[in-house]
Amino acid sequence: MSEGRPATATPAPAELRRVPGPIASGVAPAADAAARELWLAAHFPRLSLEALLPVTGDARALCVIEVNAPRRCLVACNDRAARQGIVVGMGLNTALALVPGLDLRERQPAAEAALLDRLARWALQFTPVVSIEPPQALLAEVRGSLDLCGSAVALCRRAQAGLLAGGLQAGVALAPTPRGALWLARAGIWIAAVRADAMPGLAARLPLSCLEWPADVIETLTGLGIRNVADLVRLPRDGFARRFGPALQDELDEGLGRRRQPRRRHVVPERFDERLELPVEAGSTACLAPATEQLLARLGAFLRARASGLSELRIDLLYREHPPTRVRLGLTRPNGHEGHLRELLRERLAQSRLPAAVVALRFRSGVLLPLSLRGAGLFEQGRAADPEATARLLERLRARLGEDAVFGVCPVPEHRPERAWRIAEPGGATPLPGHWPALRPARPLWMLAEPQPLAGWDGVLVTGPERIESGWWDGHDVRRDYYVALTQGGVRLWIFCERPPGQGWFLHGVFG
């Protein structure tokens, strides 16, 4: 909605009512800036209860208590407890006196943070700008999603329904400022205020409690006869700032849209970590296929959403009693292709032996890496070497044949023939020196792993000798005379006799 549009209050279903116009204010509202933003706030009054798993339902009166507070008090209670007279904020002793069989649970801040984090990820379906407001709320900038949902009210309803389906009690409100939306949600005024200047008009309906200011401040304000935010606005600005500090004045301005409030955006950790409990225990790797398929599909969607690939995937096969089997898939290049991962995984799982029946699977990705896009030719003629193709081939071969079965070779500047080369990573050979080929007689294309004694062979010596004497300093002394020989069968051999002569002939290479 642009500013040119006539500013109307949102049509009100059940709890949404007409929003009155702005009240006069001395400060010019930063209307043009705020109008571009629309914040959805979701407040979870029972988050500390809902974060405690498993959800215990309403069978018993249950309360969550804050242990670290100077006075142990209740921070949340379920419906049954509320019906029996328990009120949030009540002291522990009072509550126990009211309901002797009260089930008390300790508050778990870590679990609450994790739940909020999960909710923030859920909220990413509406907008990429999601921000967590600890300890109990979530903010999301949803201006861009209004058209998607139809209207602001529909968006609120959808968010509320989604949270309810997840078993969460939530207050959802929309406002042009993040703090304003938060106030509305906390106060239980679940409306969609879409006008840029809606907040000052709503101030009269916002009780002081929704500000969540320190208790002594609230007490002082109440003592002054101030009951709601509208009363606060009427106080002289400089006097208020002097008495309660500029921070609270700023908060007030932010909430009413007189001051911009930058929000820290919630960034989803770029890792994939999911666990899947198998519906039926799997005794063989073949039975794991449906579960791996499911996790791979999730992983694929996760990677596609981020246009990323991974370079490492760790798979844990979890058992009831045994320690888990850990499988690691290493990729030479970042890859996000499910099909490729599936193929590698199949080869690797086929090799691993299960000590017991698998009860669960866990996939964990390494660091995500951005994928580079490549253009394909319209006329697939003379295909260019695809760097991905090499990586895929190497990974596939190594997954099935083992790491050692695939390698490269690299020449080494050394006179002793058996030391003039080494095994290298494919593509990892050091570049040849500029003066290659060396000024020396030809070398055979095939080299035997060990020189083999030649017994009773018939052939002729074609060229030679080439004397190689080296290595006296490192204990692998070599003193040999090499010849090229041709057998009756037409095979060209590279043979040598040790010096001093008399130890017979040895075969060292074949010219191929």
Place this chain on the structure above:
Amino acid sequence: MSGALEALLRHPALWRGGGFTDAPATVPTGFRRLDERLPSGGWPLSALIEILVPTAGIGEIRLLIPALRALSTARPDEPRWIAWLGPPHLPYAPALADAGLDPSRTLVIKPRAGLDLLWAMEQALRSGACAAVLGWVGAAGDQALRRLSLAAGEGQSIGFLFRPPFHRSEASPAALRLLLTARDNGLDVEILKSRGGAPARIDSLPIH
């Protein structure tokens, strides 16, 4: 300005017609007498070539060296691999370098079991990452060879398959079949089958 244009032209959704060239379907063998007898004058690209050799080492690799050199230097910016699959001995890096083959584009694959050899060769051919795959795969049925042949076409790679000569009487889906015999300082090359060509015999082809 030209930088912006370059960036635009690199966009993956853009196809340019200028890249269309008629790629040659063969690579010269490096031996004039052999080229003359082969259709289109060289080893067929994207095909399976079967080479029957009585004993390993009579010069079958030296026969391929000029072509392998040409293949590995065909695209200096993006060189493809030469894969050696289950070779009778290890390829010797200094000799490869002497012959003009880049050792850093050499891939040696040594699987343990015979079935894995066929599988690995098919993968290497199909991947498109290898310019040529030299394979010593042992026993292989008609169906396996057909798969290799298709894989070579798909990956635009040449598969050289070395087998003993007693397979001569069997039918083969290879595009080209050669029988090599050692002769003095060279090779007798008998073309048993050549797709698009005729059987022929080249006596005493000198190889270096």
